[in-house]
Amino acid sequence: MTTLQKGSRVARHPHRIAIVGSGPRGMGVLERIAARVAGAAPGEYEIFLVDAVQVGCGRVWRTDQPDWFLMNTVCGEVTMFSGPPDDGPARPGAGPSLAQWWESVDPSCPGPDGYAPRALHGRYMNFTLETVEAALPPGTVHRVVAVAEDLEPVGEGYLLHLSDGRRLPVDRVVLTTGHPTPTLTGLQRELAEFAADRPNLRYIRGDSAADMPLDAIPRDAVVGILGIGLSFYDIMFALTVGRGGKFIENMDGGISYEPSGEEPLMVAGSRSGTPLPARGRNQKAATFSFRPKLFTPPTIRAHAQDGPLDFTRDVLPWLIAEIHLTYFSAILCRSGTGREEAFTADVVASAATGAPDVTAIAARHGLEAPEDAPDLWRLSRPFTGLTFSGPAEFERTLIEAMRLDLEHAERGNVDDPLKTSLDVLRDTRWVIRELVDFGGLNPGSHRTDFLADFAPRSSFLAAGPPRIRVRYALALIESGLLRVVGPDSRFAGDPATGRFVLSSPVVADSEVAADVVIDARIPDPHVRRDPSPLTRNLLRRGIWTEFVNGAGEDAFHTGGVRVTHSPFHPVTSEGRPETGIHVLGLPTEHTRWFTLVGSGRPGPWNEFIRDADAIAARVLSPAEGESR
Incomplete structure (x- = not known):
């Protein structure tokens, strides 16, 4: 050497x-x-x-x-x-x-x-x-x-x-x-153990859809799908087009599905109760670079208290203000009145004393219905507070919501105010990383406000599939081969019937018995639950350690490999950087964000x-x- x-x-x-x-x-x-x-x-x-x-x-x-x-x-x-x-x-x-x-x-x-x-x-x-x-x-x-x-x-x-x-x-x-494929815990472990004792059932853990044993699912099975994100669309295709079915574009521009007869019935569920919204039709050059006017690390730190940040108090108001500024600016730009520059200048000037109330400023500039500004919480859980008399009523509401989303997406990620404002979530990930990585948040806010609440909502609104995939999902719902069980979906094993049961607490008579459950969510990396020999040996040797945010009773054990700042050496059990090694990407998730x-x-x-x-x-x- x-x-x-x-x-x-x-x-x-x-x-x-x-x-x-x-x-x-x-x-x-x-x-x-x-x-x-x-x-x-x-x-x-x-x-x-x-x-x-x-x-x-x-x-x-x-x-x-x-x-x-x-x-x-x-x-x-x-x-x-x-x-x-x-x-x-x-x-x-x-x-x-x-x-x-x-x-x-x-x-x-x-x-x-x-x-x-x-x-x-x-x-x-x-x-x-x-x-x-x-x-x-x-x-x-x-x-x-x-x-x-x-x-x-x-x-x-x-x-x-x-x-x-x-x-x-x-x-x-x-x-x-x-x-990684971490050891199963919680609900995933319960479902896997329930299926293990019953040869007529199958539980398929979260992973890349290309590595799931989907071909082994019988055509007459009822398949419960846990999660309606990006991996859901891959599974949807594997169980339809992958079995000889065809999506047909009709003369009126609509899409219908021509089944092969080999498809199982798919029943999907998630917290939101709806597939991911579609990405807006791209209208931006590949080299486009968004420059935030409000949501910048120096601005946020200048208005925050010393020490680790609180995401809800110190960070989120500035992100929402940037999203609202983008939204109303797009509306003004479309109006052709030339008022967007004065509006933006007013908003930026108001930021001198803290995160501005952009909707109030929008009202002063003559914008109608400023209360319609994007609400991340409402958009990411669109059925919150609603109840449905049965699956038919929920399905009608879901189809209407999906079609409305497609209308926004078709207008494009520049011309449509909603889609261009939600692109801020993608375009400012670097700002969030600079603020939250390496313990930038206090432990409680890191665990609860950021990872448990904001991160999944942001992923739901910013990571959407191509528009055509949402149209295909609609065609399957209308064909009867895909059903969404409802919001806050529950997945469980029923010992009385020996089958899985899916249901939604806000949709009456929503219970569906299933033979297969597929976890369509990407596994959350966790260094202490990674069974790979390399990870186990790196931990045993003390070369890898887990990043812990904070100390004492409030400490948050993140599951990410503890690394230095760039160039990302692992920090050993002795507390020193192992300078001959570099760790990049998913093993460091939660030490860093969105790796x-x-x-x-x-x-x-x-x-x-x-x-x-x-x-x-x-x-x-x-x-x-x-x-x-």
Whole structure:
């Protein structure tokens, strides 16, 4: 292994780097390493790209999954290269976006506003890997298909234990291990145990839909689906189009479903009682960058008390003000009266003394019905306070709400005031991360106000699927193959009948017996519930520890791996950074927030590329005194 002296590599080569996990995070680090070492001599570096499923794209993006599993970001906003293409060949630091690459390999590419299949994004990631390999001396990058099971500190480096028996000596390690399958707890465990004793039942735990045993579900089964988010749409397609059914566009522009006869009955439920709202028709350039006028870290900290923030008191009012400002500005812009600049200036001036009451200012500027400003709580739980006489009444109400949402989405994420204002939730995630990461909130607010309440509501309103998917869900509801049980859905096992039972407390006679329950929610990462051998061994060795926000009785055990700020070294059980290792992405969720970001974006570097570059710089040139 390379010897380190005074922060520099000396005589002995090669310098060996292992990247464990080759999903987007791992590939992002590899691309930046390759960009930084362009022109390196043969044998100067060796990079081992380790993945248990498919090197170059990982499990979630593997290329052999069906094309009905789609991304939920338009392809023009996705790139794995840290710079745009130029007059030269594609290479690290200068390569095509997903849309540009897709157009080059497929004449039927729908353009930059289309949604790519996840398998196609996997092919694009493989293209990125091939581009990296071509740019570096032969033998620099090694593809390793194996499970990383242990990481043993040895001298100034590490010994990576692989499932095929190999022991790989390396100098630096980057851990980007992606989505875990944590040990089941709570309701999930109860449902799994209920099914385990009854051979006629099946419980399918939350995971990527491409890895669920959906083909084993009988055609005559009643399938309960827990969660109506993005994974729900994947499951919906697998159980319909995946079984030979077809969605047909009618002469009037509507959509109907032509069944194959192999579909089971799907009954879905969630807290909201409705599928995710649709993404607005994209009207923004891929390089669009939203610049908040109110919701900025300096503004919030200037008006907050010293110490950790309280999300509800210190952060949320400013976010709501930014959303309302965007909403009313869009209305004024559409009016063509030229009043939006004066309105914005009035709002910004009012922010000098605290988060402004934007609706009151809107009323002063002559806007009608300012009380209709977006209410995140009402929008994310649209049926709160309502009761329904039965499933038929609830279904009529649900269909009406879904159609109204589609009308907003069709107008677009610029022209429709509601959809453009909700885009603020996506466009200001970086602000929230800067405020809440690494214990920026007090423990109680972090656990309750932010993670338990705001985060799921924000995800519901900001992460929506393409409009066509919502139209397909409507067609299935109208065909009778999909039913939504109602708000605050309950899932339980019924010992008397030996079946699962789904119901909603606000929909009379809503009980439905089911043979299968599928958890359509992405598992919440938790380092102490991750059964993988690598995680267990890293904890045993004290290399990984759990991030705990606060101390004493109020301490919040987050479940995230404790890491330093960039470049994200794990903090050991001795309280020191393990500077030869970097941890990025989902293992650190709850230490950091929203770590599942899956790509860079064309234009100025976003956090995805900045994080990758910071790690690339450190694994290549460790700072003086940082080697163990």
